[in-house]
Amino acid sequence: MTVQFIKVTKKDRVCYAPVPEPVEEGDKLEIMEMKDEALFPPAGKNARISLSRNPMVFVKMNDGFQRILMKHILYVEAGGSYCTLHVHGMPAILVSAPLARVSEHLDGEYFIRVHRSYLVNKLHIESIAGNFLQVGVVAIPISKFMKKKVLGSLNMLSFSK
Numbered sequence: 114m115t116v117q118f119i120k121v122t123k124k125d126r127v128c129y130a131p132v133p134e135p136v137e138e139g140d141k142l143e144i145m146e147m148k149d150e151a152l153f154p155p156a157g158k159n160a161r162i163s164l165s166r167n168p169m170v171f172v173k174m175n176d177g178f179q180r181i182l183m184k185h186i187l188y189v190e191a192g193g194s195y196c197t198l199h200v201h202g203m204p205a206i207l208v209s210a211p212l213a214r215v216s217e218h219l220d221g222e223y224f225i226r227v228h229r230s231y232l233v234n235k236l237h238i239e240s241i242a243g244n245f246l247q248v249g250v251v252a253i254p255i256s257k258f259m260k261k262k263v264l265g266s267l268n269m270l271s272f273s274k
Contacts, residue, residue: 170218172198172206179206183223188248189215189232199251201237227263228256235267 170186171178187199191212198206198215208215216224216232224232231253233246240247241264244255255263 168220172208174206181206183220184234184236186219186223186234187237188234188251188253189219189224191230225263225266227259228254238267241267 168184169180169182171180181198181200181203185201185203187201189212190197190199194209194211196208196210196212196215198208200206212230212232216226219232223234223236225235227233227246233248233253237248238246239249241255244257244260245252246255246263247253
C-alpha cells in the first residue's frame with residue numbers, strides 16, 4: 114500500500130499526517146478538522162497530547178482495533194460490566210467495560226450522561242419530550258436526577274410569554 118503524507122504547518126511547528134490511498138474528499142476534510150487538536154502536540158518540554166480533545170477512539174474488535182470518530186457514536190448503553198456502542202452506519206459494538214470506564218475515554222464536549230445506563234452524543238439528539246431523548250428511532254430515558262444537568266448542557270432556545 115502506498116502512503117501519502119499531508120504536511121501541515123502551524124506557527125513554527127510542522128507535522129506530517131499519513132494518508133492511505135485512495136483518499137476521498139471527506140477523508141481529507143476529517144484530517145484537516147483534526148489538525149489543531151490531534152496532530153500538533155502542545156508546546157513545552159514535557160508536553161502531551163490531551164486524549165480528551167482527540168475526536169476519535171480506538172475500540173477493540175476481534176484481533177485488532179477499529180478507529181471510530183466520536184461524532185459517529187450515537188449513544189452508549191450499559192449492561193452490567195459491558196457496554197454497547199451504537200455507531201452510525203455500523204452494527205452495535207459490545208465493549209467489555211462498565212459505562213463509567215467507557216465514559217472516561219469519550220469526549221465530554223460530545224457526550225452527556227442522561228441516565229445511569231446511557232451516555233448520549235449531543236450531536237445526535239433530535240428531540241426532547243418529557244423524560245425522553247430521541248436519538249434516531251430510539252427513545253432514551255432521561256433520569257429525573259439528571260434532567261436539569263442535561264437540559265443545561267444543551268444549547269436551548271426558548272421563549273416565554
